[in-house]
Amino acid sequence: xxxxxxxxxxxxxxxxxxxxxxxxxxxxxxxxxxxxxxxxxxxxxxxxxxxxxxxxxxxxxxxxxxxxxxxxxxxxx
Numbered sequence: 187x188x189x190x191x192x193x194x195x196x197x198x199x200x201x202x203x204x205x206x207x208x209x210x211x212x213x214x215x216x217x218x219x220x221x222x223x224x225x226x227x228x229x230x231x232x233x234x235x236x237x238x239x240x241x242x243x244x245x246x247x248x249x250x251x252x253x254x255x256x257x258x259x260x261x262x263x
Contacts, residue, residue: 194230201226 201223208215234241 194233197226197229 204222205219208219235245
C-alpha cells in the first residue's frame, strides 16, 4: 500500500511522532492532536478511495501530480 501512496507514510509518521511528543503536555494539546487525527483520516480515506476498500483490493487510479511552480514565476490559474 505505501508503495502506491508514499505521501501517506510521511503523514502517518508525522502524526505518530506528534502524539509521542505530547506525553508530558497538558490535556489541551491532546485535544488538538485528536483534531489533527480526524483530519488525517479524512485525507487518507480520500486518497485511498472508498474507505480504503479500493486500495486494499489493489485497485489504484493514476492521479495527476500536483503542479510544480518554477521559482520566480507567478502561479498560473
